[in-house]
Amino acid sequence: MDASPLGSVDKALLALDTLAGFGAAGAPLATLAQAVGVSKPTLHRTLAALRHRGYAEQAPDGAYRLGPAALALGGTYLAEENLPALLHPALTALSEEVDELVHLGVLAGREVVYLDKVEPQRAVRVWSAVGRRRAAATTALGRALLSVQELDDAALARFAGDDTTPRRLRAALADARTSGVAGETEENEPGIACVAVPLLRAGRAVAAVSITAPVERLRGAARAERVGALRKVLPSLLPAGLGVPGAAG
Known part of the structure; x- marks a missing residue:
């Protein structure tokens, strides 16, 4: 597969795909970082940006999961x-x-x-x-x-x-x-x-x-x-x- 023309965007999209795979329960940062193939600090920054726009959210137990903005995309489409x-x-x-x-x-x-x-x-x-x-x-x-x-x-x-x-x-x-x-x-x-x-x-x-x-x-x-x-x-x-x-x- 060709390299992404914009790495930060590619990481965000990979993070969304990974979050979707873990479903409503979500997953902790370490598990997500391993699945995405990036360091925890890098993924933490990516998730912070996604949370800011509502595409990810953090559960009370600390797990990350898809946010309402991501879920709304399919309905809008x-x-x-x-x-x-x-x-x-x-x-x-x-x-x-x-x-x-x-x-x-x-x-x-x-x-x-x-x-x-x-x-x-x-x-x-x-x-x-x-x-x-x-x-x-x-x-x-x-x-x-x-x-x-x-x-x-x-x-x-x-x-x-x-x-x-x-x-x-x-x-x-x-x-x-x-x-x-x-x-x-x-x-x-x-x-x-x-x-x-x-x-x-x-x-x-x-x-x-x-x-x-x-x-x-x-x-x-x-x-x-x-x-x-x-x-x-x-x-x-x-x-x-x-x-x-x-x-x-």
Whole structure:
């Protein structure tokens, strides 16, 4: 590896990487210095600078750990307003792989908001458009997002609303949790079906991606092929820190 053009910055970045590796418990100065490969006085100065900006903090027992400013970076980077630009290349690659319509959506109350949309070469006429909303309970995107939440009976009833029944929604979410993929068939538009996966950060869904196609292209082997593309294409193109759930069994 080439030498860093600015050694002090490189030491600070190495210190952050090392702190992240020790998690919430942190580590004492001597342990960190050994892991980073610098002397304790050198690392102490680096940590003092990081603490000054909130990127590191010292626990009552003396251990150092990541500070709130470092933890906030990931949230800012993956904020809703940044997701379309960050994820558009992944959506485009997925659409090209299956030649189907691909959507990106996030949860807003009881609804899914469409943040981005990539059209295939073969046109598929559907209601969706960037900025539009649809009930989360009846969409593959919404079910993917809800499948990673713990919903009690009251929450299930609230999300179901007048669009479906709590029992039907519970069954759809259970299936999504088991398979890692949510789906819906002709619940929003005749002849149209969708499959979707949540995009996870530290176990929490920050968005979901779906494939929308005519029903005949989301049945049997054709559905399995498109679900496979969701799992194969997306992970390698997602920003660091985002992933998709794996299938059970």
